[in-house]
Amino acid sequence: MNGTPHVPESGVALIPAPGHVVRNAPGRTRLDGETALEAGPGTEGVARWLRATLGAATGLPFPDAPDRAHRIALSIEPELPPEGYRVVTDGRPLRIQGGSAAGVFWGAQTLRQLLGPDAFRRAPLRPDRDWDLPEITVEDSPRFVWRGLLLDVARHFMPKEGVLRYLDLMAAHKLNVLHFHLTDDQGWRIEIERYPKLTEIASWRPRTKFGHRASPLWEEKPHGGYYTQDDIREIVAYAAERHITVVPEIDVPGHSQAAIAAYPELGNTDVIDTTALSVWDTWGVNSNVLAPTDTTLRFYEGVFGEVLELFPSPFIHIGGDECPKDQWRASPAAQARIAELGLAGEDDLQSWFIRHFDAWLSVRGRRLIGWDEILEGGLAPGAAVSSWRGYAGGIAAARAGHDVIMCPEQYVYLDHRQAPGEDEPVPIGFVRTLEDVYRFDPVPAGLTAAEAERVLGTQANVWTEVLEDTARVDYQAFPRLAAFAEVAWSRLPAPAERDFADFERRMAAHYRRLDALGVAYRPPAGPRPWQRRPGVLGRPIEGPPPNR
Numbered sequence: 265m266n267g268t269p270h271v272p273e274s275g276v277a278l279i280p281a282p283g284h285v286v287r288n289a290p291g292r293t294r295l296d297g298e299t300a301l302e303a304g305p306g307t308e309g310v311a312r313w314l315r316a317t318l319g320a321a322t323g324l325p326f327p328d329a330p331d332r333a334h335r336i337a338l339s340i341e342p343e344l345p346p347e348g349y350r351v352v353t354d355g356r357p358l359r360i361q362g363g364s365a366a367g368v369f370w371g372a373q374t375l376r377q378l379l380g381p382d383a384f385r386r387a388p389l390r391p392d393r394d395w396d397l398p399e400i401t402v403e404d405s406p407r408f409v410w411r412g413l414l415l416d417v418a419r420h421f422m423p424k425e426g427v428l429r430y431l432d433l434m435a436a437h438k439l440n441v442l443h444f445h446l447t448d449d450q451g452w453r454i455e456i457e458r459y460p461k462l463t464e465i466a467s468w469r470p471r472t473k474f475g476h477r478a479s480p481l482w483e484e485k486p487h488g489g490y491y492t493q494d495d496i497r498e499i500v501a502y503a504a505e506r507h508i509t510v511v512p513e514i515d516v517p518g519h520s521q522a523a524i525a526a527y528p529e530l531g532n533t534d535v536i537d538t539t540a541l542s543v544w545d546t547w548g549v550n551s552n553v554l555a556p557t558d559t560t561l562r563f564y565e566g567v568f569g570e571v572l573e574l575f576p577s578p579f580i581h582i583g584g585d586e587c588p589k590d591q592w593r594a595s596p597a598a599q600a601r602i603a604e605l606g607l608a609g610e611d612d613l614q615s616w617f618i619r620h621f622d623a624w625l626s627v628r629g630r631r632l633i634g635w636d637e638i639l640e641g642g643l644a645p646g647a648a649v650s651s652w653r654g655y656a657g658g659i660a661a662a663r664a665g666h667d668v669i670m671c672p673e674q675y676v677y678l679d680h681r682q683a684p685g686e687d688e689p690v691p692i693g694f695v696r697t698l699e700d701v702y703r704f705d706p707v708p709a710g711l712t713a714a715e716a717e718r719v720l721g722t723q724a725n726v727w728t729e730v731l732e733d734t735a736r737v738d739y740q741a742f743p744r745l746a747a748f749a750e751v752a753w754s755r756l757p758a759p760a761e762r763d764f765a766d767f768e769r770r771m772a773a774h775y776r777r778l779d780a781l782g783v784a785y786r787p788p789a790g791p792r793p794w795q796r797r798p799g800v801l802g803r804p805i806e807g808p809p810p811n812r
Contacts, residue, residue, distance in 0.1 A: 277773035278377050279746050280438055280753035282404035288354040295322065295336075295358075295379070295395040300329035302357065304339035309505055310360075310368045311338055318376060322395055323388035336360065336375075338368050347440075348405030351375055353397045366507040367405075370438050374402055381776035384436070408706065410669055410721025411752035412441035412511075413745065415737075418448035418522075419547070420472075420728040421489035422737070428502050429734075433781065435506040437749035442503060443581065443650075443723060445513045446491075449521040449544040449552070453490045454512070454574075458566050461526035463490045469543040475690050475730060477547040479801035483732075496574045511633070512575045515583030516564060517554040517617050524552055530560050532591040532598065547729040551588045556601050556613055561620060568621070578631055579648065584618050585635035615641020622647050633669070636661065650723070652677075654812040655708040662711060662718035670706040671723040674809030676748060678740050679727045681804060682786055689739065689797035690730040691804040698788075702747040702767055703759040724748045730802065735784045739795055742785035746774055 276285055303311035314336070315326045329335065337357040344350060344363035349371030352359040360375060362368035376383045378397050413434055415422065422430075431442065446453045452466035468488020474481040491499070503510045522543045524531040531538035532555045544550060554560050571580065589610035592598040602613050615638075622632040622644045632638075633648040636657025643649075648667040651658030658668040673680070673693070680693030706722035724745060731737050747767065756762050778785050786795070 276378070276398065276400065276402075277770040278374060278402070279767075279770055279774050280750040281756075281767075281770070282374065282402050283755065284403040285400055287398065287400050288352075289399040291354075291399050292396040293353045293355075293358060293399055295324060295397070296334075297324055298332070298334050299324060299326060299358075300332040300335035301326040302330040302335050302337045303328070304337070306340045306365050307338035307362075307368050310365060310372055313369065313505060314338075314372050314375075318379070318383060320387060321383045321385050322379075323391050324395070333357070338372075340364060340368065345405040347409075349374070349403075351378075351400075351402040353378070353401075354399035358397075363405075366440070369435075369507050370404070370406075371402075373436060373438060374404070376436075377777070378402075381773070381780045384777045384780035406438065406753045407755050408719075408721030408752050410441050410723065411439045411749065412443050412669065412671075412721065412723030413439055413741075414443035414445055414671070414723055414725040414727075416445040416448070416726060416728040417453050418445055418451045418515075418728075420732050421451060421453060421487070422728075422734060423489065424491060424495050424499065426734045426737075427499055430737075431499070431503050431506055431508055433745075433783065434508055436777070436781070437746060438753050439745075439749055440508050441721075441723065442508055442510045443513060443725075444499075444510050445515075445727075447513070447515050447522065448519045449550045450547075451488060451543060452522045452526070454496060454514075454571070455490060455492045456567050456570050457493065458570070459527065459563070462523065462567075464526070466522040466526040466543060469545045471545050472732075473546040473729075474732075475797075475800040476692065476803040478803070481800060482545075493570075493574060500575060509577050510575060511577045511579050511581055512571055513581035513583055514564070514567060514571060515585075516621070517556070517560075517614060518585065518587030519550065519583055520554050521550050521552045524554070527563065530554055530563060532595045534597050535591045535594045549586045549588060551590050553587050553591060554617075555595070556592065556598050556617055564621070565624060568624070572628060572630065578629075579633045580625055580630050581633050581650070582618065582621055582638075583634060584614075584638040585652070587614055587637070589614070612641055619644065639664070639666075648720070652725070654810065656812055658719065659708060659711065659715075662715040666718065668719050669721060669723050670708075670719055671725050673725070674811070675704040676701065676722065676724045677727065678724050678744055678748075679729070679731060681802070682740075682744065683790065684804075685790075686798075687791055687796055688802075689736070689791060689795060690800050691802035692730060693803070694805050694807075694809040696744070696809075698744055698747050698771075699764050701744045702751065702764055703762055704748070704751055705756075705759050706751065722748075722752050730800075735795075738784035739786050739791070742778060742783050743771060743775070743788075746771065746778075 528538035
């Protein structure tokens with residue numbers, strides 16, 4: 265299963281590209297009303313998903329009849345890698361094997377792609393149609409264990425149904441980590457029972473900046489929403505059924521004005537009147553940060569205590585980025601804390617704040633992960649780093665012995681524009697085309713083999729300051745998320761040697777799958793008229809992004 269993906273069968277347009285595909289015979293295998301489904305030990309959840317999803321699309325019942333010759337047999341085969349799978353479609357039974365239940369599930373996703381785009385619909389288009397498969401063997405396993413997508417639901421709230429839909433889209437692309445950005449200056453999106461004002465006050469704002477922060481436009485209506493704890497339990501369970509881990513992010517000590525608006529004692533009360541703050545209605549880096557007090561520490565220990573009860577993820581993301589120190593410099597209380605702890609200054613004070621929760625989480629069997637600013641001042645051995653300001657933070661973390669998720673904004677921030685020109689809606693950042701994303705490599709040159717092992721994987725980030733609804737999220741995410749999924753899963757050649765023409769050929773089939781799923785992607789020829797946002801100011805950055 266190692267090496268460059270090998271796909272000699274020209275009719276197979278799988279995304280991500282599998283490690284090995286061979287045609288076993290010139291004929292085809294057919295699924296029909298007599299096709300049964302056999303769930304071997306440990307694969308029962310995959311069988312439920314396959315029966316419900318493919319059953320809805322095909323109209324086939326897939327009865328539980330393990331003795332029937334014409335059946336799909338699911339099994340766990342320990343000799344395969346943990347997330348590896350083997351799909352064999354010739355003969356009877358048709359076999360989906362995996363090194364674990366997750367591997368079997370990814371094999372079921374491949375089977376769905378082999379059945380054609382109509383297998384991605386929610387009801388059969390023609391009840392009497394045939395469902396044919398090429399007689400092939402597909403054997404595959406992922407390059408990285410962390411294949412992530414960040415959804416920012418704080419800037420613009422995504423209702424629960426939208427989150428569940430994105431979990432299905434992730435599963436269809438073999439992505440397995442949802443980084444759930446739940447809190448920011450512009451909104452708090454998770455119910456915390458001991459602090460009800462976080463949802464009564466911090467979960468909504470009276471108006472919203474429309475476009476980049478320099479735009480003169482405002483949407484003059486309230487915007488908000490939050491997930492109840494039962495909503496969170498449902499999202500986590502739905503993800504687990506699809507072998508996706510949900511990693512929550514509660515952002516501290518910056519990006520916290522919404523929380524301060526609800527509980528003013530959390531802010532630097534000796535510098536500003538925090539009772540006058542409201543949930544922020546515009547974008548950018550905010551100077552209203554948490555106060556480094558015992559009150560703040562106890563408050564967020566209470567928040568994280570409830571978060572741990574809801575999210576079984578071994579990682580808890582605490583943000584740690586973009587924390588201006590102006591208020592701490594002016595705050596007698598913050599300066600007293602610096603003196604008390606014998607710190608060199610405000611940067612070390614932020615490090616102390618992060619390390620407090622690093623230790624707090626470690627005692628409870630969880631691992632802290634944060635944006636690459638948390639490296640400043642040192643970290644506990646178990647902490648991990650999301651490298652967003654380029655490769656440099658990830659390289660430094662790997663060399664210091666920390667695990668790394670590579671998500672540099674110059675390559676995989678999908679809110680950045682996809683093409684030059686005035687037709688792109690609210691153009692933000694560098695141009696990052698489908699081909700640019702396809703040629704991204706999460707492991708930079710210069711790392712030793714041991715250091716490269718610290719790169720657990722990669723993640724595409726979808727920030728929603730200028731993405732006001734799910735259609736805008738779809739447009740920015742797709743089709744680039746399909747290219748990213750292949751980067752995260754497949755063992756591709758070096759970026760310059762990748763066969764983008766072959767990827768485009770396979771995307772021609774994949775666009776039909778996305779159509780069946782109702783994804784409002786950016787067409788290859790450019791946005792449709794209703795996808796444009798004429799007159800809405802963005803912030804395009806010209807030229808190639810820095811390679812750092």
